[in-house]
Amino acid sequence: MQFARIDDVAIHYRLIGAPAEKPVIVFVNSLGTDFRIWDGVAQHLADDLAILIYDKRGHGLSDIGRVPYSIEDHAGDLARLLDQLSIERAIVCGLSVGGLIALALHQRRPELVSALVLCDTAHKIGTSETWNARIAAVERDGLESILDAVMERWFTPGFRRAENAAYAGYRHMLSRQPVEGYVATCAAIRDADYTAAARAVGVPALCVVGDQDGSTPPEVVRGMAQLIPSARYAVISDCAHIPCVEQPETLTALIRSFLSTL
Numbered sequence: 498m499q500f501a502r503i504d505d506v507a508i509h510y511r512l513i514g515a516p517a518e519k520p521v522i523v524f525v526n527s528l529g530t531d532f533r534i535w536d537g538v539a540q541h542l543a544d545d546l547a548i549l550i551y552d553k554r555g556h557g558l559s560d561i562g563r564v565p566y567s568i569e570d571h572a573g574d575l576a577r578l579l580d581q582l583s584i585e586r587a588i589v590c591g592l593s594v595g596g597l598i599a600l601a602l603h604q605r606r607p608e609l610v611s612a613l614v615l616c617d618t619a620h621k622i623g624t625s626e627t628w629n630a631r632i633a634a635v636e637r638d639g640l641e642s643i644l645d646a647v648m649e650r651w652f653t654p655g656f657r658r659a660e661n662a663a664y665a666g667y668r669h670m671l672s673r674q675p676v677e678g679y680v681a682t683c684a685a686i687r688d689a690d691y692t693a694a695a696r697a698v699g700v701p702a703l704c705v706v707g708d709q710d711g712s713t714p715p716e717v718v719r720g721m722a723q724l725i726p727s728a729r730y731a732v733i734s735d736c737a738h739i740p741c742v743e744q745p746e747t748l749t750a751l752i753r754s755f756l757s758t759l
C-alpha cells in the first residue's frame with residue numbers, strides 16, 4: 498500500500514507503472530467510493546500509460562482531515578500528490594465530484610493537466626436543497642438510510658440484481674465510507690460552481706455519460722460539454738452513473754480513442 502502525507506492528511510494512492518517512461522493518467526473517484534472503482538479501466542490501460550489512483554480525503558483509507566472542506570481543498574490535495582510523485586503533467590479523468598476536482602485542478606494548476614476526461618459530471622451538480630436534504634438524512638440516520646436511492650442513480654437495474662455479488666460489494670463500499678468525509682464532500686459539491694472554469698478549459702476534453710445516469714443525466718453532461726471549447730461528447734449505452742464499474746471496456750475504448758487524437 499502507498500500513502501502520501503499532505504500536511505496533516507494521509508492520502509492512500511496507487512501508482513502503476515513509471516511516470517518517467519509513459520504518459521500519466523490520474524483517476525479521481527466519485528462521492529462515496531474509493532479508488533477500486535477504477536480497477537477495470539486501469540487494467541486495460543496499464544500497458545500504455547502510467548496510472549495514478551487515489552482516495553480523496555474523507556474516503557477509503559485516506560484521512561478525513563479537518564472539516565468542512567471545499568472542492569479547492571480536494572484539488573489542492575491532488576496537486577500536492579502529483580508534486581510529491583514528481584508528475585509534471587497528467588491526463589486527468591474525474592468521475593462526478595472527481596470531474597469538479599479535475600476542473601478545479603486545471604483552473605488552479607493548468608500546467609499539470611494535459612487533457613481532461615470528464616465522466617458523469619457537470620460544472621454544477623445538484624441543488625443546495627437536494628444536498629442539504631442528503632446531508633441531513635446522513636447525519637441523522639447514517640449512510641444506510643440513503644443506500645437504495647443512491648444505488649438507483651449509480652447502477653442500471655441489470656446491475657442491481659440481488660445475485661450480482663459485485664452489486665453487494667459496491668453497496669458495502671458506499672455504506673462503509675466515513676460519514677464525516679462523505680458529508681463534508683456533499684457540502685463541497687453543494688457549494689461548487691465551475692461554470693467559468695469549464696468555459697476556460699484550454700486542453701482537449703472528452704465528456705462521457707451513461708445513458709441512464711440518474712445523478713448527472715446526459716442532458717446535463719451535454720450542457721457542460723457545450724461550455725468547454727472543442728469538447729467531445731459521448732454517451733455509453735446500458736450504463737448509469739459509474740461506467741468504470743458497469744462498462745469498463747467501453748469507457749476504456751472511449752478514452753483510448755480520445756487519447757489517439759491528441
Ligand SMILES: O=C(O)CC1=CCC(=O)O1
Nearest residue numbers: 527528593594647650712
Ligand atoms: O451519490 C450520487 O448521487 C452520485 C454523485 C453525485 C456527486 C458524486 O460524486 O456522486
